[in-house]
Amino acid sequence: MQIDIQFQPFPPNPSLHPDRVVVVIDVLRATSVMVHAMSQGALEIIPVATVEEAFQRAQVFLRDAILLGGERKSEKIPGFDLGNSPREYIAEKVKGKRLILTTTNGTKAFHLVSSESDILVGSFFNMGAIAQRCLEVNKDILIFPSGDEGNFSLEDTICGGMLIELLTKKRESPITLTDASQCAQILYQRFKANLLEAFHLSYHGKELVRRGFGEDLVTCAQIDMTEIVPEFKDGVIRVSQTQKAGCRVQNAE
């Protein structure tokens, strides 16, 4: 098993690795929203790249059956039902609903990797479950941080580093780490006792605090809140029927 991590979000080359698992991560906040929403009983999530596409896709469904969610410049989009705070995506709102989501980095990342075969949705909320799934599937892994408008993201890389740390500790046979995945593991080791410290050092974390979303940093730093492993396939994120709903994240207060 080889684990690689791609630090900048451009389309990877699946022909080089036809049979691997890709784990998409956007801790602040898209994949945290997705994992939490699915754990709260959302039916499915359709990640789209643009606001226009979100409204367009919504027209196909009954208005009551869907929710429009996401952000631009961290803020809720005019005409949308929900913003991009995981705490908004609770069972009372999302259970049984189809979500159409568009965010600056996270939802675009799914389109960059869409030609891959196995695509999982990861955040600190479910990284233990992702590691367990990766052990069962036993394929090479590409961790795909969504980045920050094309740039390296500290918090996403640390989250990827948590997956690497869990796998190197749990797997009995050896794992090959690239230079990049060694780097991610070292970053995780540096911050694992205080993920919030890392969030507050990161560019995007500072931006969220500046815009009044500091509470979301506390929320998104919670680890292993759910056993849910959402999968992205044919443009839609779903959870297999055998998986149970998880716990709701704690309020940050």
Added chain:
Amino acid sequence: MQIDIQFQPFPPNPSLHPDRVVVVIDVLRATSVMVHAMSQGALEIIPVATVEEAFQRAQVFLRDAILLGGERKSEKIPGFDLGNSPREYIAEKVKGKRLILTTTNGTKAFHLVSSESDILVGSFFNMGAIAQRCLEVNKDILIFPSGDEGNFSLEDTICGGMLIELLTKKRESPITLTDASQCAQILYQRFKANLLEAFHLSYHGKELVRRGFGEDLVTCAQIDMTEIVPEFKDGVIRVSQTQKAGCRVQNAE
């Protein structure tokens, strides 16, 4: 002052930062060779992308006045005078000579950044001097690791992290670090007491050991051997006349 580091070698966008210093790093081994050769009195270095170009450029000069150096798959190129071990580039061979150099990653990196205005050549041999120059110039900095055939390079990033560490400690006014440059600094802090450990963990370090160049790892881990700050301008690497020649690296034995 902002310090950024670009983890993968693709052309940066100088129009976004028209006035900054770029520091190119290929610790194993191209920029270590360059810094050492210049400290040993080489007249200038012409980095070229291909072997064919090296032979072509050589035709312009008297054969005695030039040396062809570099590697493919870590080995000396047939018909070349020197390989890619810094220890080969000693005064007895290089003093007063013009070098034409081609390597897998390092010399290509110079062509990727060639539209930038201030381009410095860095390695562990001269990172203290590079830091001093950056403090004097007082511009934004882009650290440009040459990478490993397009991939993230652990050893180059750690060397960039040393520059960040030196500048954040020496500069009195604050420095803005991107997520990527914070990552590089953390990697340097993790390995600064044992750079060789990092080299032996890195993909390229392992490759060099496998091919019999393990001694070069010991050589390239030596810090602050010279005050030389080579500059790349108009396709040529030179050292300004005011700089003195530095020390020769120690033998690894």
